[in-house]
Amino acid sequence: MKKIITVMLLGIAIFTFAFSSPAFAGDAVSGAKIFSANCASCHAGGKNLVNAAKSLKKADLEKYGLYSADKIIAQVTKGKGAMPAFGSRLKSDQIENVAAYVLSQADKNWKN
Numbered sequence: 001m002k003k004i005i006t007v008m009l010l011g012i013a014i015f016t017f018a019f020s021s022p023a024f025a026g027d028a029v030s031g032a033k034i035f036s037a038n039c040a041s042c043h044a045g046g047k048n049l050v051n052a053a054k055s056l057k058k059a060d061l062e063k064y065g066l067y068s069a070d071k072i073i074a075q076v077t078k079g080k081g082a083m084p085a086f087g088s089r090l091k092s093d094q095i096e097n098v099a100a101y102v103l104s105q106a107d108k109n110w111k112n
Contacts, residue, residue, distance in 0.1 A: 026069060026093075026100025034094050035101050038086060046110030050082045058106040067106070072099040 035043070042049045046056040054060055061067035066075060076095045079085030086095065 026096040026098075028097070028100040028104040030094075031097035031099070031101030034090065034098050038090065039098065042083075046105055056102055056106060057110065061102075061106055067103070069096070069099045069103060072102055 043056055048055045054064060058067065061072075066072060073095050075083065076090070076098055077085065077087035077092075079087075090098070
């Protein structure tokens with residue numbers, strides 16, 4: 001009986017890991033290059049040249065509910081307000097990398 005339970009638990013564990021979605025794993029180094037080429041004209045140094053109150057600083061990202069990879073990915077992909085959508089210009093992994101870069105920089109207050 002103990003062997004059956006062990007086999008069942010092992011089967012459940014394998015099934016769970018095999019069909020779970022991968023964790024967010026953006027590459028901030030690659031994201032920096034993409035950010036520089038596509039975003040820095042409006043967001044250099046984490047600023048926002050169009051609307052200074054909505055910078056990419058951690059406090060502003062938190063204030064506007066954007067301090068998460070999923071939220072940043074959605075914003076970059078779909079755009080919003082004055083920000084254009086980049087979903088047709090960048091691949092999804094590139095956008096994930098930008099999100100990783102933005103979050104890493106926000107955590108460092110955009111200081112290298």
